[in-house]
Every structure is written in C-alpha cells, then in structure tokens.
Amino acid sequence: GQQVMQIPQYQHVQEGEDFTTYCNSSTTLSNIQWYKQRPGGHPVFLIQLVKSGEVKKQKRLTFQFGEAKKNSSLHITATQTTDVGTYFCAGPSGAGSYQLTFGKGTKLSVIP
Amino acid sequence: EAQVTQNPRYLITVTGKKLTVTCSQNMNHEYMSWYRQDPGLGLRQIYYSMNVEVTDKGDVPEGYKVSRKEKRNFPLILESPSPNQTSLYFCASSRGRNEQFFGPGTRLTVL
Numbered sequence A: 001g002q003q004v005m006q007i008p009q010y011q012h013v014q015e016g017e018d019f020t021t022y023c024n025s026s027t028t029l030s031n032i033q034w035y036k037q038r039p040g041g042h043p044v045f046l047i048q049l050v051k052s053g054e055v056k057k058q059k060r061l062t063f064q065f066g067e068a069k070k071n072s073s074l075h076i077t078a079t080q081t082t083d084v085g086t087y088f089c090a091g092p093s094g095a096g097s098y099q100l101t102f103g104k105g106t107k108l109s110v111i112p
Numbered sequence B: 001e002a003q004v005t006q007n008p009r010y011l012i013t014v015t016g017k018k019l020t021v022t023c024s025q026n027m028n029h030e031y032m033s034w035y036r037q038d039p040g041l042g043l044r045q046i047y048y049s050m051n052v053e054v055t056d057k058g059d060v061p062e063g064y065k066v067s068r069k070e071k072r073n074f075p076l077i078l079e080s081p082s083p084n085q086t087s088l089y090f091c092a093s094s095r096g097r098n099e100q101f102f103g104p105g106t107r108l109t110v111l
Helices: none
Strands: A004-007 A010-014 A019-025 A032-037 A044-049 A055-058 A061-065 A071-076 A085-092 A100-102 A106-111 B004-007 B010-013 B019-025 B031-038 B042-051 B054-057 B076-078 B087-094 B106-110
Touching: A004 A085, A010 A019, A019 A085, A019 A106, A032 A071, A044 A055, A044 A061, A071 A085, A085 B042, A100 B042, B004 B087, B010 B019, B019 B031, B019 B087, B019 B106
Parallel strands: A010 A106, B010 B106
Antiparallel strands: A004 A019, A019 A071, A032 A044, A032 A085, A055 A061, A061 A071, A085 A100, A085 A106, B004 B019, B019 B076, B031 B042, B031 B087, B042 B054, B087 B106
C-alpha cells in the first residue's frame, strides 16, 4: 500500500533558526495536506496543495508540492516558541480515495 | 461554533468490556473518520465514512466497528477491547476530501 515518509522525526532548533520538514510518498498524490499538533492538542489543518510545483506561504511558513506530486516540504523561517509541535503531512491513499495516509510527523522543539 | 466533539475524553477499562466512543460534528460534513495515535507511529486511520450508511476500512480496522446512521454522528465501538488498543483516538470530519476538523481526542487505557 501507499506509504508516506516524513523526515526528520525530531528537530531541535534555537529560536530564530529556520526549520524544514520533508514528506515523500511512494505514489503520486492528487493533493497533500499539512497539519500541526501542539503538545496535548489535536491536529489542526494548515494547508492543502493540489497543483504540481505549487508554493504557498502563510506568514513565516512556506509549503511546496513537488513537480512529480510525490513530495512536499514545509519550511518555517525564524522559528518562534509558538511553532512548537508536531507537523504532519497527509495524502489520499489512492486516486479519488477518501482514505487518508498520514506521515509519522516531525516533532519540532524550539529552544528560547 | 463549528466543532467536533468526542466522549468520553478519558477512559480506563478492562479487557473484554465493550465500549463506545461517541463522535459528533455540527458542520453538516459528509466525511467522518477515526484515527488512533501511538508514539512513533503517527496517525493511523481506523475507519472512515463518506456519508450516512457508507463506511469503509482504513489501515488498522481490526478490533473496531463503526456505524453511521445519522450524518452528524460516527461512533467507534470496541466489542472486546484488548490492551493493544490502548491509544489516543481522534475523530475527524470534512466536506469531501478537504480540510479535516479533528475532535479533542479520547485517551483510552485497556487494562
């Protein structure tokens, strides 16, 4: 079945440093979603990317969808302590599928 | 306020004692889903439902049942819980294949 791999599993950064997490799928994705889960909280939707090569920005967060639609990245510029949490990518398990496969997530710690 | 609610939020039970975790959404979403979250394994989908009376297995359905008799509710049933079902459970809903709204989670411990 489809696999969604996310790296790194953990990342510790000094406040103000940049952070990037990468997501790779074993199959071509029709779209990819990103979620953030704060410690003790529930996943919260950040964004959905649909087009090949798409780049979207949300303030200090930049999301990219690869040209082949098999990989994606989330980049945070100048991290802040409010960025702490686990970031997940998720993609449909097949063309037209309602089943969603999540990556295992990247846990971000920010040292003040 | 648009939300997904789950009950109970915390539950400690014993092996073999049937339990139900309820999930309800007030956004008129067609799609609902159950996930379990375990350390190092991320979120894994248990079951999902595309609409009333339409359900399908996710990646880890063994030991679970679901039903979707009403659009707003999607209960998760553990007929005979076992310790390996100790986990954090999330319900989610969405309109189609778009943004999923997650509930607050149910932490289940099976002794």
